[in-house]
Amino acid sequence: MYHEAPVRPNHRTRWNLGLRTQPCDRPLLWRSPCRRSFMTVKETAEFLNMSVQWVYREAPQVGLVPYRFGQGRNAKLQFKVTEVQTWVKQQRMSVR
Known part of the structure; x- marks a missing residue:
């Protein structure tokens, strides 16, 4: 399952609230392993x-x-x- 991310990130979408473009089997949450602290x-x-x-x-x-x-x-x-x-x-x- 792929999560969609903005196609062309810009100054408005740069913050990336835990969004990933890699395949994953978990929902997009702040608890995801690639989160920032x-x-x-x-x-x-x-x-x-x-x-x-x-x-x-x-x-x-x-x-x-x-x-x-x-x-x-x-x-x-x-x-x-x-x-x-x-x-x-x-x-x-x-x-x-």
Whole structure:
């Protein structure tokens, strides 16, 4: 079974949220063996369905820990995929 990926990746499809073009027998999940351990701010915002500005401003206050790679103005904030997934599971509300 082949999973389809964009034919011509560009600046909008470059982030590759775990998509693979190789044959595999597993569904596309963040738990796939070829996953990355960190997500950029933009990827995190898309994963959470929030804005990039929200991720910069509010995410550290609600418990998502950013990791800074680099120094000064060129530093990049990234979030661990497993920590974001755990945080999302903790936000689940029980329905009675």
